[in-house]
Amino acid sequence: MARRSDNDYFTLFVKMADVALQTQKLLTEILADFDPEKLREQLDKxxxxxxxxxRHTHELMKRVAKDFVTPIERDDIIALGRELDDITDNIEDVLIKIYMYNIKAITPEAMEMLKVVGQCCEKVSSVVTEFSNFRKSSTILKDIVEINRLEELGDNLYIQAFRKLYTKSGDPLETIAWSEVYKQLEKCCDTCEHAADVIECVIVKNT
Incomplete structure (x- = not known):
């Protein structure tokens, strides 16, 4: 029987993945109805x-430091916690860059990339939810493969968005600004894949 403290780790992972998904959804709402005048308020939100x-990350690290026995290796707990936290950070940084570069309108390419980020976050949430039962789960490995596929799709969208930017835009400041935003959106997909990779490694080591 799993100890309560074991379940606490997996519960925190689920909470962290859920925060990342909520952050992506809020960013999508903000960019879909974009108003530069509201950006400062929306950044705070x-x-x-x-x-x-x-807060979830700090709680996770406190438990790792305190517990004598952990359900999986400490390094894996720390690595997964950091990757899940980085997903949220990277999504927030998309809006920070839009604010920093004083972007006035959102491109269709950005919305398409953000949609893929959302799909990645949904799959990460699904994988993390199944993580505590990975030995019996019939979906976790399929979802990890799907995250890899979505990350590749994100890479392709990133390449096409960059090409369009550098062949169509005549404004060098706009090119610089959107280059940074597209890089940040692609980074969000990468971090989702990194989280999935940590979980896949744990599964391999424990089965």
Whole structure:
């Protein structure tokens, strides 16, 4: 029988993945109805979710430091916690860059990339939910493969968005600004894949 403290780790992972998904959904709402005049207020709202994610991360690290026995290796707990926290951080950083570069309108390419980020976050949430039962789960490995596929799709969208930016835009400042935003969106997909990779490694080591 699993100890309560074991379940606490997996519960925290689920909470962290959920915060990342909520952050992506809020960012999508903000960009779908984009108003540069509201950006400062919206940044604060998004940062509230990021702070919630940080609280879960701190709780996770406190438990790792305190517990004599952990359900999986300490290094894996720490690695997964950091990756899940980084997903939320990277999503928040998309809006920070939009604010920093004073972007006035959102491109269709950005919305398409953000949609893929959302799909990645949904699958990460699904994988993390199944993580405590990975030996019996019939879906966790399929979802990890799907995250890998979505990350590749994100890479392709990133390449095409960059090509369009550098062949169509005549404004060098706009090119610089959107280059940074596209890089940040692609980074969100990468971090989702990194979290899935940590879980896959844990499964391999424990089965």
């Amino acid at each position: 998004l940062h509230g979710l990021e702070s919630e994610g940080d």
